[in-house]
Amino acid sequence: MLNLKAIERKGGYNFAFLDENTKREIRRKTLKAVAIPGYQVPFASPELPIARGWGTGGLQVTMSIIGPDDTLKVIDQGCDGGVNAVNIRKLLVKTTGVGTTFDTAAASIIQTRHRIPEEPMSGRQILVLQVPIPEPLRFVEASMAKTREMHSEMDYSRMWVFLYENIVKWGEITIGARYPSLVNKRYLIDPSPIPRWDVPKLHMAETLYLFGAGREKRIYAVPPHTSVEPLEFEDIRFRVEDFSGKACVRCGSDHTYMNEIYGGPGGGKLYVCSDSSRCDKLRAQRGEAKTHAGK
Amino acid sequence: MGYVAVTGGTAAILRADELVHYYRVRGGSTPLEVRQIRDQQRLAVDKVMGEGSLYAPTIAALALKQAEGDSIEASFILRAYRATQPRRYASLAIDCCRMQVIRRISGAFQDIPGGQILGPTRDYTQRLVDFSLLEERESIVREFLDRARIETAGKALPDSFPKIVSLLRREGLLEDPEEGDRTLRDITRESLGFPYPRSAKLQSLARGETGAMMALAYSSIRGYGDIHPYLGELRVGYVPMYIRHPARPEPVYVGKVLVTEAEIIAQYAEGEKGTVPKLSLGYGLCFGHNELKAISMGILDRAMRSKSACKAPAEDEEFVLYHIDGIEASGFVAHWKLPHYVTFQSTLDRLRRSQALKEESKDAESQGD
Numbered sequence: 001m002l003n004l005k006a007i008e009r010k011g012g013y014n015f016a017f018l019d020e021n022t023k024r025e026i027r028r029k030t031l032k033a034v035a036i037p038g039y040q041v042p043f044a045s046p047e048l049p050i051a052r053g054w055g056t057g058g059l060q061v062t063m064s065i066i067g068p069d070d071t072l073k074v075i076d077q078g079c080d081g082g083v084n085a086v087n088i089r090k091l092l093v094k095t096t097g098v099g100t101t102f103d104t105a106a107a108s109i110i111q112t113r114h115r116i117p118e119e120p121m122s123g124r125q126i127l128v129l130q131v132p133i134p135e136p137l138r139f140v141e142a143s144m145a146k147t148r149e150m151h152s153e154m155d156y157s158r159m160w161v162f163l164y165e166n167i168v169k170w171g172e173i174t175i176g177a178r179y180p181s182l183v184n185k186r187y188l189i190d191p192s193p194i195p196r197w198d199v200p201k202l203h204m205a206e207t208l209y210l211f212g213a214g215r216e217k218r219i220y221a222v223p224p225h226t227s228v229e230p231l232e233f234e235d236i237r238f239r240v241e242d243f244s245g246k247a248c249v250r251c252g253s254d255h256t257y258m259n260e261i262y263g264g265p266g267g268g269k270l271y272v273c274s275d276s277s278r279c280d281k282l283r284a285q286r287g288e289a290k291t292h293a294g295k
Numbered sequence: 296m297g298y299v300a301v302t303g304g305t306a307a308i309l310r311a312d313e314l315v316h317y318y319r320v321r322g323g324s325t326p327l328e329v330r331q332i333r334d335q336q337r338l339a340v341d342k343v344m345g346e347g348s349l350y351a352p353t354i355a356a357l358a359l360k361q362a363e364g365d366s367i368e369a370s371f372i373l374r375a376y377r378a379t380q381p382r383r384y385a386s387l388a389i390d391c392c393r394m395q396v397i398r399r400i401s402g403a404f405q406d407i408p409g410g411q412i413l414g415p416t417r418d419y420t421q422r423l424v425d426f427s428l429l430e431e432r433e434s435i436v437r438e439f440l441d442r443a444r445i446e447t448a449g450k451a452l453p454d455s456f457p458k459i460v461s462l463l464r465r466e467g468l469l470e471d472p473e474e475g476d477r478t479l480r481d482i483t484r485e486s487l488g489f490p491y492p493r494s495a496k497l498q499s500l501a502r503g504e505t506g507a508m509m510a511l512a513y514s515s516i517r518g519y520g521d522i523h524p525y526l527g528e529l530r531v532g533y534v535p536m537y538i539r540h541p542a543r544p545e546p547v548y549v550g551k552v553l554v555t556e557a558e559i560i561a562q563y564a565e566g567e568k569g570t571v572p573k574l575s576l577g578y579g580l581c582f583g584h585n586e587l588k589a590i591s592m593g594i595l596d597r598a599m600r601s602k603s604a605c606k607a608p609a610e611d612e613e614f615v616l617y618h619i620d621g622i623e624a625s626g627f628v629a630h631w632k633l634p635h636y637v638t639f640q641s642t643l644d645r646l647r648r649s650q651a652l653k654e655e656s657k658d659a660e661s662q663g664d
Contacts, residue, residue, distance in 0.1 A: 013379065042486035046378035051371065052626030054633065077637045084633050086304035114637040132630070143613055145489040171652035176641030195641040215623050217486040241644040259636050260643070274637055 016063040017095040022046060026064035026219070030210060033221040038183030039151075040134050045217040055088055055113060056214030058130035062092065062111045065126065065210075072100045073107035078115035078257070078274035085113075102277045114177070116198040118256055118275040121207040123224055129192045131213035134220065136180040136190040156188050159231065167236055179238070181230045183222055191228075197240045197257045202228040248273040251282035319363050332356040341553070341583020342366055346621050347373025348483075348502035349380075350552050350582050367504065367625045374502075374622050378483075384538040385479060387546055391556050391580075392455050394532040401459050402526035403560055409456040414531065415584075459528040460558050460576060469560070470573040489613045496616065500595060501581050504621025505588040511609045511619065512591035515598045520607030522597050524577065527560040531584050556580045559593030575600070595619075 014020065022044070029043040048056045066072070074089040076082035080102040088111065089100060101107050104117040113130040121127060137147040140158040150156070159180055166173045177193040181202070191199055192211055202209060202222050209222040222228055232238035247254040249270045256278065258271040273279035320326065333340055333356035343355040347370040355373055362368035398414025401407045413419075463469040476492040487495050500508070515521060533553055537546035559577035577597025579589035594609075601610035608614050618624060 017379075019379070019381070042488070044484050044486055046483060047371075047374045047622060048378070049375045051629060052623045053628075053630035054626060056626075077634050081304050082634055083304035083308060086308055090305075090308075113633075114635075132627070143489075144617075145613055148488065170649045171656070172645055172649040174645055174649070176643075176645045177638040193635075193638045195637055197641075215627055241641055242648070257637070257640075259640055274640075 013095050015068075015096060016066050017048070017091070018046070018060065018063045023064040026060055029219050030061060030064065030221065033210070033219045034208070034223050036187075037223055037226050038187030038189045038220060040218040040220045042217055043219050045214050048214070050088065050091065052215040053132060054084065055111075055130040057212030057216070057219070058111050058113070058128045058214075059088060059091070059212070060214055061128045061210050061212035061219065062109060063095075065128075066092070066096055066098060066109060068096065068098060070096075070098050070108045071106055072096075072098050073102065073104065073110040073277075074100070074112075075110065075115060075117070075277075076113045077259075078112075078117070079276040081276065102280070104275075104277050114193050114195075115257070115274060116194055116201045118273075118278045119281075121205070123206040126208045126210060129194070129209060129211045131190070131192045131211045131216070131218070133178070134190055134211065134213040134216050134218040136178075136188045138190070139175070139180075151187060154186065156182075156231075159188065163231060163233075167233075173236075179230050181228050183228050184226050185229075187220075188231075189220060189222070189228075195241055195257055196230070196238070199228070199230050199238075200240070204228075243271070246271045248279060251279045251286070253279070253282055327360050329353060329356045329360055332359050338584060339364070339366060341585050342505055342588075343369045343373055345582040345585055345588060346370035346502060346504055347377065348582075349373050349377040367621050370504075371622050371625070382481075382484075384540075386549070387537045387539065389534045389536060389554075391530065391534060391554075392458060394456070394530055394534045394554075394556070395454070395551075396452060396456060396530050396532035397584075398531040399456060399528070400526075400530075401528050403528075404459065407459055407528070408462070409453065412452065456530070458558070460560070463527070463560070463574065467571070468574055470575050472576075491612065491616065496599065496612070497578065497580070497596065499616045500579070500592045500619070503588070503592070503619035504624065505585060505591070507619045507621065507624065508591035508595060509587050511615055512594040512598075515594055515607065515609035520598055520601060520603065520610040522559075522561040522577070522594065522601070524594050524597065525560045526590065527558040527576070529555070529557050529586060529589065531555045531586070553583050554580055555583065555585050555589040557586070557589035557593040559590070559597055561597045 016023070018026075026043060029041045033039065033041045045057070045060060048059055050056055050059060072089070072092060073080065074085045074092070076085040079085065092098070092111075093100060104110065104119045104121065107125060109126050109128060110117065110121075111128045111130070116127060135144065135147050137150055137156075137159060140162050141147050141150065150158075163173055166175075177195050178190050179196045179199055180188055181191055181199055183189050189211070191202060204225055204227060205222070206224055208224055211220045213219070230238040241257065243254070243258055246258060248256060248258060249272055251273060253273060257274045259274050261270045261272060264270045333352050336356070336359065339359055340352055340355045343359060343366055344350055344352065346366070347355065347358070349355075351373070354376065355369065358369035358372040359366070361372060396412060396414070398416060399409070399412045401411065460469060464471070473493070476494075478492070478494065480487060480492050480495045482495050482498045491499070516524065531553070533551040535551050536549050538549055540547045557579035559579065561575050561577055563572040563574060575597060577593040577595070579592030579596065581588045581592060595615055598609045599612040599615055603610060
């Protein structure tokens with residue numbers, strides 16, 4: 001039996017905010033998601049003191065799996081110091097007291113929005129992704145009742161037609177981030193709004209990827225060593241964002257996802273690493289101590 | 296350099312929090328008492344309780360104070376608080392015939408058994424700015440209360456009123472309630488697929504945002520899937536709540552809550568072939584005194600049961616129920632304030648390639664001429 005009295009409380013709330021029964025439900029649903037890679041598992045998703053659409057799905061997953069010995073990293077847009085990352089980290093630290101880190105390699109749980117870290121992650125780490133829209137078929141079908149049927153029949157024809165029509169109309173597929181990808185050759189997923197740059201990192205990875213959509217009440221997963229294939233045609237292949245000829249102004253890296261910024265001399269553009277932790281590491285190696293990650 | 300501005304969030308967040316506090320009190324007037332809000336902003340408190348889906352007038356009033364009167368923000372605070380509360384009992388079904396009414400009207404009949412009781416309503420007042428309230432002082436209020444000696448629910452009115460709809464039903468004019476799934480599902484404890492069981496539909500509507508529900512109900516009655524509604528009965532009042540307790544054989548009284556109930560009589564139902572046509576019913580019930588919401592709920596409850604092949608937005612259950620929740624809608628609409636520069640960068644990459652391809656094909660065309 002679960003001993004509710006034995007559970008440590010932080011600041012008047014249960015450890016990791018959620019009550020133990022809610023956590024247990026989320027863990028059960030997460031296990032189901034891991035067992036059926038790419039399948040969207042509905043869950044109850046109670047409200048949190050963070051607004052819907054601001055990371056409540058990822059938060060609930062993190063809250064349900066985190067323990068006192070974990071080391072937590074929270075990023076938004078690849079950066080540890082972004083306002084939303086700070087706010088989410090604050091809530092998790094306040095209710096768990098766990099240690100935090102900016103170092104990708106040192107974290108046991110990383111909660112993220114819109115990015116997968118550039119440094120390879122290990123089998124002892126879990127990446128929790130915040131998901132605004134869990135349904136990859138939303139591009140072609142608004143109704144969740146209908147997309148559920150399409151998934152069960154593995155009927156992705158309308159998605160293929162959508163991509164084909166994109167190419168006919170624009171010469172290019174228009175989906176930037178959130179690129180539809182087939183998991184384990186069975187379920188199509190929305191990999192959350194990570195750039196296409198990050199999609200290959202999901203394929204046959206060492207790490208467990210958990211996706212939480214709080215407002216839409218869905219959990220799904222990409223377990224380690226599972227195939228994740230972005231949809232592509234034989235003659236028009238999947239391609240990631242093109243940064244050829246660009247390099248980060250801070251660390252000099254030319255093989256990393258970058259943000260372009262209007263801030264150069266004479267109103268010109270600068271490129272800077274999106275992954276602040278890796279950027280700082282590279283700078284430290286070069287002997288420049290000032291951090292990009294913020295405090 | 297510019298990009299530094301996006302980091303260092305901790306200090307900025309703390310200062311922003313302090314500024315919120317400052318803007319709330321900087322006028323220097325006497326701080327609002329929560330009791331004043333609870334008593335004098337009655338309808339705002341009721342709306343927050345309904346949309347926050349927790350019957351807690353004092354906490355709702357406190358949330359309104361904290362949110363500077365922003366009702367969606369206050370409802371969100373209440374809803375998040377609610378999520379931390381244990382659920383120990385489910386009440387027995389409430390009997391609205393036993394409502395201690397403060398107001399009860401019918402739009403469908405001139406007179407009704409038990410009578411029309413106008414109660415506290417602004418319906419037949421002129422919406423003129425009441426400048427006398429600028430000078431309202433405690434002494435004036437006390438004098439009014441002494442002079443008026445108004446008896447509210449319980450004494451001046453009978454304990455129960457018959458339901459208009461039961462009279463219609465007795466006469467065979469109104470369809471009988473659908474059988475179907477009558478088990479109580481809890482939408483806060485499980486995520487359900489469509490079509491929703493009826494209990495889940497009504498729960499979703501009861502915690503919906505008044506404005507969103509009003510807009511959808513309005514679209515229906517203006518003509519997008521009109522159900523031609525009549526207001527069979529609208530009542531506002533206190534209903535007793537009971538639970539079952541293992542230690543007691545009888546149901547245990549736990550208190551009373553103020554609710555608004557609307558029964559919408561609508562167009563004949565599309566009956567099975569060979570059956571007698573009958574009127575159909577839409578049901579609305581919400582916490583507190585919120586007539587617009589209860590009526591909108593009644594209209595939507597009925598509109599969503601439409602069997603039309605080509606459904607208008609208000610007739611589409613999934614469309615209605617996914618979009619009326621104020622907490623979910625406000626959160627997602629506001630989330631565009633969050634940084635999106637990683638995804639925007641990805642979009643720019645696609646656009647530039649698309650532009651380059653168009654240029655290339657244009658060049659190729661002109662070379663071919």
